[in-house]
Every structure is written in C-alpha cells, then in structure tokens.
Amino acid sequence: MLPKQKKPTMPELAKLAGVDVSTVSRALNDSPVVKTETKERIRKIAEETGYVMNVSARNLRKQSSEAIGIVIPLRPESGQGISDPFFLEMVGAVSSAASKRGYDLIVHLPEGEQTIAEKRLLQTGRADGLIVIGQAGLSERLNRLGDIINKVVVWGGSEKNESYTLVGSDNKAGGYAVGAHLLSLGKRRILFIGSLALPEVKLRYNGLLEAYNTVNLTHPSDLVLELDFGGQEAHDRVARLIEDGCKFDAIFASSDVLAIAALHAVQAKGLSVPGDVAMVGYDNIGQSGMIMPPLTTVDQNIKLGGEIMVNLLLRKLAGEEVSSQLTPTSLVVRETTVARVGRARI
Amino acid sequence: MLPKQKKPTMPELAKLAGVDVSTVSRALNDSPVVKTETKERIRKIAEETGYVMNVSARNLRKQSSEAIGIVIPLRPESGQGISDPFFLEMVGAVSSAASKRGYDLIVHLPEGEQTIAEKRLLQTGRADGLIVIGQAGLSERLNRLGDIINKVVVWGGSEKNESYTLVGSDNKAGGYAVGAHLLSLGKRRILFIGSLALPEVKLRYNGLLEAYNTVNLTHPSDLVLELDFGGQEAHDRVARLIEDGCKFDAIFASSDVLAIAALHAVQAKGLSVPGDVAMVGYDNIGQSGMIMPPLTTVDQNIKLGGEIMVNLLLRKLAGEEVSSQLTPTSLVVRETTVARVGRARI
DNA sequence: TATCAAAACCCAATCGATTGCAATTTTTGT
DNA sequence: ACAAAAATTGCAATCGATTGGGTTTTGATA
Numbered sequence: 248m249l250p251k252q253k254k255p256t257m258p259e260l261a262k263l264a265g266v267d268v269s270t271v272s273r274a275l276n277d278s279p280v281v282k283t284e285t286k287e288r289i290r291k292i293a294e295e296t297g298y299v300m301n302v303s304a305r306n307l308r309k310q311s312s313e314a315i316g317i318v319i320p321l322r323p324e325s326g327q328g329i330s331d332p333f334f335l336e337m338v339g340a341v342s343s344a345a346s347k348r349g350y351d352l353i354v355h356l357p358e359g360e361q362t363i364a365e366k367r368l369l370q371t372g373r374a375d376g377l378i379v380i381g382q383a384g385l386s387e388r389l390n391r392l393g394d395i396i397n398k399v400v401v402w403g404g405s406e407k408n409e410s411y412t413l414v415g416s417d418n419k420a421g422g423y424a425v426g427a428h429l430l431s432l433g434k435r436r437i438l439f440i441g442s443l444a445l446p447e448v449k450l451r452y453n454g455l456l457e458a459y460n461t462v463n464l465t466h467p468s469d470l471v472l473e474l475d476f477g478g479q480e481a482h483d484r485v486a487r488l489i490e491d492g493c494k495f496d497a498i499f500a501s502s503d504v505l506a507i508a509a510l511h512a513v514q515a516k517g518l519s520v521p522g523d524v525a526m527v528g529y530d531n532i533g534q535s536g537m538i539m540p541p542l543t544t545v546d547q548n549i550k551l552g553g554e555i556m557v558n559l560l561l562r563k564l565a566g567e568e569v570s571s572q573l574t575p576t577s578l579v580v581r582e583t584t585v586a587r588v589g590r591a592r593i
Numbered sequence: 594m595l596p597k598q599k600k601p602t603m604p605e606l607a608k609l610a611g612v613d614v615s616t617v618s619r620a621l622n623d624s625p626v627v628k629t630e631t632k633e634r635i636r637k638i639a640e641e642t643g644y645v646m647n648v649s650a651r652n653l654r655k656q657s658s659e660a661i662g663i664v665i666p667l668r669p670e671s672g673q674g675i676s677d678p679f680f681l682e683m684v685g686a687v688s689s690a691a692s693k694r695g696y697d698l699i700v701h702l703p704e705g706e707q708t709i710a711e712k713r714l715l716q717t718g719r720a721d722g723l724i725v726i727g728q729a730g731l732s733e734r735l736n737r738l739g740d741i742i743n744k745v746v747v748w749g750g751s752e753k754n755e756s757y758t759l760v761g762s763d764n765k766a767g768g769y770a771v772g773a774h775l776l777s778l779g780k781r782r783i784l785f786i787g788s789l790a791l792p793e794v795k796l797r798y799n800g801l802l803e804a805y806n807t808v809n810l811t812h813p814s815d816l817v818l819e820l821d822f823g824g825q826e827a828h829d830r831v832a833r834l835i836e837d838g839c840k841f842d843a844i845f846a847s848s849d850v851l852a853i854a855a856l857h858a859v860q861a862k863g864l865s866v867p868g869d870v871a872m873v874g875y876d877n878i879g880q881s882g883m884i885m886p887p888l889t890t891v892d893q894n895i896k897l898g899g900e901i902m903v904n905l906l907l908r909k910l911a912g913e914e915v916s917s918q919l920t921p922t923s924l925v926v927r928e929t930t931v932a933r934v935g936r937a938r939i
Numbered sequence: 940t941a942t943c944a945a946a947a948c949c950c951a952a953t954c955g956a957t958t959g960c961a962a963t964t965t966t967t968g969t
Numbered sequence: 970a971c972a973a974a975a976a977t978t979g980c981a982a983t984c985g986a987t988t989g990g991g992t993t994t995t996g997a998t999a
Contacts, residue, residue, distance in 0.1 A: 254716065256985060267949045272987060282947060299716040303652035304985030307954050312649065314699070314719075331879075335681035342702045351719060353660070354700050356688045370600065370645040372955095373660075373697060478879060504880065511885035533677075533824060534850065534880070539857035602955060613979045618957060628977060650955030653984050718985095 255296045263296070264289045275300070306372065314351040315560060316374035317341055320381065331504050332532040333549070337380055337402070340553025348561060350375075369395055376560045378402070381447070400560045402552065404446035405571065412563065413571040414556045416547035418447050421576040422454020425499050425527050425545060428578060430462055434497040434525055438488075440472045440481055440509060441501025448501040451529065455499060470495055478508040485512040496524060503528035503535045503544055510538065531579050541581035548574055601642045609642070610635050621646070652718065660697040661906060662720035663687055666727065677850050678878040679895070683726055683748070686899025694907060696721075715741055722906045724748070727793070746906045748898065750792035751917065758909065759917040760902045762893035764793050767922040768800020771845050771873045771891060774924060776808055780843040780871055784834070786818045786827055786855060787847025794847040797875065801845060816841055824854040831858040842870060849874035849881045849890055856884065877925050887927035894920050 261268040266285065274281045274289040281289075292298075306312045319334055342352045353374055368374040376398045400412045429437055439455060441448040452471070459466045472488065474480050481500070488495075489512070498513070500506035506528030513524050520526050520540055528535055528544040535542035552574050559569050607614040612631065619627045620635040638644075652658045665680055688698045699720050714720040722744040746758045775783055785801060787794040798817070805812045818834065820826050827846070834841075835858070844859070846852035852874030859870050866872050866886055874881055877892035898920050905915050 258985080268986075269950080269988075270948060272985095273948090276987085280947065285947080299713065301653070301985050302717045302719050303649050303658065304954090305987075306649040307647070307653050307956090308985080308987045310954070332678050332681070335678070335684070338681070338684070338700060339702050342700055346701070351699050351701075351714075353697050354684060354688055355692070355697075356685050367645065368697075371648045373648050479882065507880060507884065515885050534853060536825065538853065538884075539861050604955080614956075615958075615980080616978055618955095619978090622957085626977065631977080647955050650984090651957075653986090654955080654957045656984070 254301075255298045256301070260289065260292055260296065260298055263292050310372070311375050312372055313349060314353055314374045315345055315557070316353045316355055316368040316377045318355045318357065318368075318377060318379045320357055320379065331502065331530075332534070333502065333504075333530050334380065336532070336549045337553060340550045341378055341557060342553075343550075344554045344557035348557065350557070350561075366395055369398055376400070376564050378556050378560060381445070397563050398560075400556045400563070402556060404448070404450045405573075406446050409571075412559060412569060414552060414559060415447065415573060416552060416576045417573045418450035418576075419454040419457070421529065421545040421547070421578070422451035422499075423458045424454070424576070424578040425451075425529075426455040426458025427461070428543070428580065429497045429499065429525055429527065430458055430464070432497075432525060435464065436467055436470060436495040437497040437499050438470045438472060438485075438493075438495040439466075439499050439501075440474060440485070440505050442474050443471070445501075451499075451501055469493070474505070478504050481505045482508040482512045485509045486516060489513070489516045489518070497521075497527070498524055499527050501529050503530045503532045503542060506542055506544070507534065507538060510542070535579075536581065543578070543580050546577045546579050548576065551575075600647075601644045602647070606635065606638055606642065606644055609638050656718070657721050658718055659695060660699055660720045661691055661903070662699045662701055662714040662723045664701045664703065664723060664725045666703055666725065677848065677876075678880070679848065679850075679876050680726065682878070682895045683899060686896045687724055687903060688899075689896075690900045690903035694903065696903070696907075712741055715744055722746070722910050724902050724906060727791070743909050744906075746902045746909070748902060750794070750796045751919075752792050755917075758905060758915060760898060760905060761793065761919060762898060762922045763919045764796035764922075765800040765803070767875065767891040767893070767924070768797035768845075769804045770800070770922070770924040771797075771875075772801040772804025773807070774889070774926065775843045775845065775871055775873065776804055776810070778843075778871060781810065782813055782816055782841040783843040783845050784816045784818060784831075784839075784841040785812075785845050785847075786820060786831070786851050788820050789817070791847075797845075797847055815839070820851070824850050827851045828854040828858045831855045832862060835859070835862045835864070843867075843873070844870055845873050847875050849876045849878045849888060852888055852890070853880065853884060856888070881925075882927065889924070889926050892923045892925050894922065897921075 257268045257271050261271045264271065264285075266289070270281060270285065271289055271293075274286040275293060277286070302313065317338060319338075338352075338354060345352045353368060355368060369377060377395070377400070379399060379401045381403050396411055400414060401409075403413060403415050404418045405413055405415065426437065437455065439452055441452065443449050443452060456466050470493075472481075472484060474484070485498070485508075498506070498509050500509055506526055510520060510526050513520055513526070518524050526540075526542060528542045529547075531544045531546035535544045555572055555574060559572065562569050603614045603617050607617045610617065610631075612635070616627060616631065617635055617639075620632040621639060623632070648659065663684060665684075684698075684700065691698045699714060701714060715723060723741070723746070725745060725747045727749055742757055746760060747755075749759060749761050750764045751759055751761065772783065783801065785798055787798065789795045789798060802812050816839075818827075818830060820830070831844070831854075844852070844855050846855055852872055856866060856872050859866055859872070864870050872886075872888060874888045874890040875893075877890045881888035881890045901918055901920060905918065908915050
C-alpha cells in the first residue's frame with residue numbers, strides 16, 4: 248500500500264494533465280469529443296494517482312445513484328423467518344446481477360409494520376430503483392405504490408391483476424409438477440402445507456389441484472394445513488395431525504424449510520419416508536439434498552430470477568415499458584430424474 | 594398517494610418559509626442556534642410538502658455517506674455456501690443495527706478471487722466503513738488493509754495478533770462447552786468436523802482439546818475430519834468413515850449445516866442419534882431445532898454480534914480508538930438445559 | 940495565403956445541501 | 970433609555986463532478 252496522501256479530485260487531475268476539468272470528465276467518461284491521445288494521457292494520470300471518482304458528486308449532478316435497493320419484508324409474525332436460505336440466495340442473485348451492471352445493492356429488512364418506508368430509499372436519492380422480495384401480506388399496499396411504481400419490481404406470485412411489475416417463478420406449474428409426480432407414484436391423499444394467504448403459495452396449491460383434475464380426481468379438502476408461523480409450527484401440527492388419526496400418503500410443503508420440519512415430525516411418529524409418506528418441498532435449498540431421505544423439491548432458478556429482476560428494473564428506470572415475467576421452475580426428483588416444466592408470461 | 598408534483602428542495606422550503614436556506618438547513622438538523630418557533634414552522638412546511646433531503650448533496654458536502662458496506666467473502670471453492678442461514682442472519686443483524694443508527698447497508702458478495710475491490714466502496718465514498726464477515730482465506734490480506742484499516746471491522750476468530758479490529762463470538766469457549774458437555778455424557782471418541790484453516794473453526798477445535806485436557810484425557814488425533822466443500826462432502830465422508838470402520842461415539846461439527854449433513858449420514862448407516870453417536874453443531878440456525886433428533890448446538894448470538902460490530906465501526910469512524918471484542922456464546926442443549934459460557938476480551 | 944468547417948477544448952453554471960463569518964435583531968445590564 | 974452582550978438569521982463559499990454553449994486549433998480547400 249503506497250503512502251497515498253489523499254484522494255485526488257478531478258480539478259487536480261486537470262492541473263496535472265494541463266487541461267480543464269471538463270475535459271478530464273469527458274475523457275474519463277469516454278466522450279467522443281476528446282482526442283484519443285488526450286484521453287489516454289488523462290487516463291494514465293488518473294491511474295497513476297489512484298484516482299477514484301466521488302460518487303456523491305456524480306450522483307448529485309446526474310440525479311441518480313447507480314444503486315438499487317432490495318427490500319425483504321419478512322412478516323415477523325410469520326414463520327418465514329430470516330433464516331430461510333431462500334432469501335440469502337435471492338440477495339446473492341440480485342447482488343451479483345446488479346454488480347455485473349455496475350450497480351450497488353442496498354438491503355433493507357424492514358422491522359415491524361412500518362409503512363413502506365423503503366420509499367425513502369428512493370426519495371432520498373440513495374437508490375434509483377427497488378426490488379421487493381415477496382408480497383408477504385402487502386400486496387394491496389404494493390398496488391398503491393403510486394408515483395414510484397415505475398421504479399419497483401416485485402418478486403412473488405401473480406394474483407389477479409397487480410398494477411406493479413412482477414417477476415416470479417411459475418408457481419402454478421411448479422405445484423402442478425409436484426402433484427403430477429406424486430399422483431403418478433400412486434399417491435392420492437396429499438397433504439398441502441403452507442400459508443395460502445401468500446400468492447406464491449396459493450398458486451402452488453392451485454397447481455396441485457389442477458394436477459388432480461387432470462387425472463379426474465379431486466384433492467381431499469381436509470388435507471390442507473394452513474400455517475402462519477413456519478417450521479416449528481409445521482413440525483408440531485403435522486405431529487398432531489398424525490396423532491389425531493389424519494391419514495395421508497404424501498406431503499407437499501410450500502417450502503423446503505417446512506418440508507424438512509414436517510419430515511422429522513413424520514419420522515418421529517414412526518412413519519417411513521417416502522414409503523408411508525412421500526415428501527416434496529419447494530425452493531431446492533442447499534440442505535434439501537443433504538437430509539435423509541433427500542428431498543424432492545422444486546427449483547425456482549433464483550439466479551435467473553435475480554438476473555431478470557435487475558434487468559427489468561433497469562429497463563424501467565430507462566423509461567422502457569416492461570411487462571411482468573415468469574421464470575421456469577424445475578422439479579428436482581432426488582435420486583431419480585429431473586423434469587423441466589412450464590414457462591410463460593403472466 | 595397525493596399528486597405530488599416534484600420533490601421540493603431546500604431553497605424551495607426556504608422561499609415558502611421566508612427564510613434563508615441556511616436557516617432551513619439548521620432547522621432541519623435541529624441546530625440550537627435556530628429559534629424554536631422558526632424551527633417548528635420550517636418543519637411543518639417540510640412535512641406538508643413532503644420534503645426529503647437529497648442524500649447525495651448532503652454526502653458530497655459532508656464527505657460521508659451514512660452507509661456502511663458489508664462484505665461476505667464466500668470462498669466459492671469452500672462449501673460454506675451462500676445457503677448457510679448463518680450469513681443471512683448476520684446480514685439481518687447488521688442491517689437492523691445499522692438502520693437503528695440511520696445508516697444504510699450496502700451488501701457486497703465478491704465473486705471469484707477479486708482483490709479486495711470492496712475498497713472501492715470506501716474510496717468512491719459510497720460507504721463510510723466496512724464490515725467483513727469471516728476471514729475465509731484472506732486473513733493475511735486483511736492484515737494488509739493499509740490506510741483503510743480504521744474503517745473496517747471483521748467478524749471472525751482471533752488468530753495470533755491481527756492488526757484489524759475483530760469481533761467474534763468466543764469460539765474457544767464454545768468449543769470447550771461442547772467438549773465438556775459430551776465428555777460429561779461419557780463420550781470419549783468425538784469426531785470433529787470442519788475446516789481448520791478457518792480461524793473460527795480452529796478455535797472451536799482448540800476448545801474441544803482443552804475440554805479433554807481438563808479431564809486429563811487427550812483427543813484421539815485420528816478423529817478430525819477436515820473439509821473444504823461443505824455439506825455434501827461432510828455427508829459423504831462421514832459415511833465413508835463409518836464404512837471404513839472408524840469408531841466414534843459423538844460428532845462435533847463446526848456448523849449446523851455440517852452437523853445436519855453428518856447426522857443423516859450417520860442415520861443412513863443405521864446408527865442411532867444420540868444413542869450410538871451424539872451430535873453437536875454450531876450456530877443454532879433455525880432448522881437445528883426442527884430436525885430429528887433436535888440438534889444440540891452453540892448459539893453465537895449473532896444479533897448481539899451485529900450490534901457490536903456496527904457500534905465499533907461507527908466509533909472507529911468517529912476517530913475513537915477501539916479494541917477487538919468477543920461476544921458470549923451459549924450452548925443450546927436441546928430438550929434439556931441451556932448453559933451460558935465464557936465472555937472475555939481478546 | 941486566406942477562408943471556413945470540423946475537431947478539440949475551455950468557461951461557467953449547476954446539482955442540493957452545509958457552515959464559517961458577518962449582519963441583524965433581541966435581550967440584558969445599568 | 971442606551972450601549973454591550975447574546976441570540977438569530979443571512980451571505981456566500983464549498984463539496985466534486987457534469988454539460989450546454991462558446992472559443993480556439995487544426996487542417997483542408999480554393
């Protein structure tokens with residue numbers, strides 16, 4: 248590390264290069280009106296002096312921040328806690344997609360019920376746009392974003408006709424694939440676990456119902472276990488169901504975290520998996536392949552999803568008109584095969 | 594959402610209030626030199642017009658950004674993948690601690706081997722300081738941070754005498770607690786799983802050794818399973834160990850993710866847990882309580898850790914002299930009791 | 940060599956807030 | 970009631986970069 252007294256600024260580079268700061272600015276921004284050799288001379292000086300541009304100054308002048316915010320509105324009351332690996336993977340995917348385009352990522356994990364204070368991120372000019380992960384109980388609020396609607400992209404499941412730009416995996420196709428898979432294995436009483444209040448989950452459930460329909464069966468309506476508090480609750484309530492004599496030959500959990508919790512409840516009750524009860528999750532988190540037995544699950548292709556969201560957001564910010572988009576999901580059947588399913592537009 | 598034409602600026606507020614912008618600025622910053630009623634009048638106007646300050650402008654002038662960066666240098670080659678819930682919990686803890694003090698959090702997940710390009714976050718003025726999570730293979734690099742060393746706080750395990758400010762849970766005490774617990778259960782052949790190249794892990798291992806010493810025993814040197822590739826590898830190698838006839842009556846994994854992987858390998862081999870093999874993890878991630886049997890583990894109190902790191906960082910930024918700090922860990926013995934262990938300074 | 944367009948560069952205003960210092964008003968002391 | 974001290978507020982420079990428009994150079998043409 249060289250001594251490096253202080254960070255040089257553009258005026259200083261200008262002095263060194265014997266040109267005006269405007270020329271330095273244009274040179275560093277590769278403007279075509281600067282002579283090539285001048286550019287190179289200036290760049291070399293910038294290089295040597297270790298010049299780095301002050302982003303606050305640029306942002307102030309250009310009225311933009313080259314940063315996007317990511318908001319993860321975890322419902323504290325919901326069990327979909329922060330420990331669900333799904334979220335970090337999503338942050339990772341978005342972060343990498345953003346930095347690939349030279350954007351920084353500002354994370355915001357709202358606490359409590361705050362209004363969508365995330366809007367501040369935009370209004371203060373800290374972020375140019377916002378990515379919201381999951382509609383978790385605020386889909387109505389999202390529909391009232393008002394003037395910032397064209398700076399926001401949401402990850403989630405499509406409801407009727409949301410007014411905001413939505414990106415999500417094809418939850419219905421995913422649910423259908425799971426249902427078809429289980430039905431083809433001869434399973435008939437599939438217990439669905441999840442919070443139907445969440446659009447993503449509701450769609451997965453609908454996919455399951457459709458799978459039943461396709462083979463002229465109907466899903467037993469008593470086999471839905473609505474949850475609000477995540478893993479621990481899933482574990483306990485599945486155990487209670489079994490104690491109460493509820494019979495099912497498969498479980499379709501709306502997340503791997505729930506599936507793993509349910510899995511252990513089932514095993515604890517002396518039932519075998521997948522013999523007595525087949526088990527399918529959703530998300531394909533790292534651990535789903537490491538547990539015993541390995542979990543069949545649905546991969547949402549988060550990496551791609553993050554990429555698309557950033558893409559769409561930047562295009563929106565550029566004034567382009569964009570439409571919501573679905574990403575493909577794939578059923579990951581452990582130990583056997585992988586089937587790819589639907590892709591479509593919403 | 595009101596029509597809200599455009600965002601008002603300070604000069605506009607000044608005009609409305611009939612004062613100079615300097616007065617507005619002071620009023621909004623609660624300067625004591627502004628008369629109270631003037632302050633209130635200005636604030637009311639700001640409120641009504643929905644004024645929000647442009648941070649770029651403030652940052653430019655004040656030469657600060659009110660934001661800190663968090664860097665999570667995952668070693669791609671290491672299995673400690675991004676899916677480890679530990680990291681998100683850490684991001685959450687830091688994010689909440691930061692926002693409590695009005696700071697934003699910029700996440701940076703470096704890809705590949707990049708130099709510590711995160712320095713750019715500082716040099717460009719985007720972030721005032723940096724929090725680095727885990728030394729993952731770059732502890733030497735961290736020791737050469739140079740001029741930015743007083744803007745960085747690292748989470749990890751203490752080596753000999755690192756030059757940077759370090760915050761971490763008391764890994765040695767954690768390891769000791771685990772060892773003491775297992776030994777008190779009569780276990781003697783404890784298999785340690787983890788990558789000793791990571792200071793945190795090394796310290797946990799040392800704690801285990803110390804526990805053995807305390808009861809005048811020594812840890813069988815063949816019972817160390819060094820890993821580089823995380824869960825899947827842990828699963829496979831534990832299985833292989835068993836096949837190869839390696840005998841052990843307990844496993845101490847350096848993370849819950851590894852423990853869960855090992856757990857299933859053990860169970861798959863027909864061994865009972867904790868009857869044949871006791872199993873202890875580290876981190877107390879959400880799932881550790883939901884698996885079967887529930888995992889005894891060590892809680893690092895990440896929430897507190899995040900809080901302390903932000904605290905220390907801000908104090909460093911304020912020019913204060915701070916020293917590294919350990920946070921307490923607690924052994925979480927599932928189904929039984931919870932024992933709190935050590936706290937100290939490094 | 941004079942003329943003119945194109946190329947390259949410089950000037951100066953601007954983005955929105957902060958802050959030392961000067962100017963003004965209010966309060967206090969006598 | 971008047972000067973001095975204290976409390977408020979205004980002026981203007983400043984942070985570091987961008988950019989429209991004007992000026993100087995270059996070089997080609999006649």
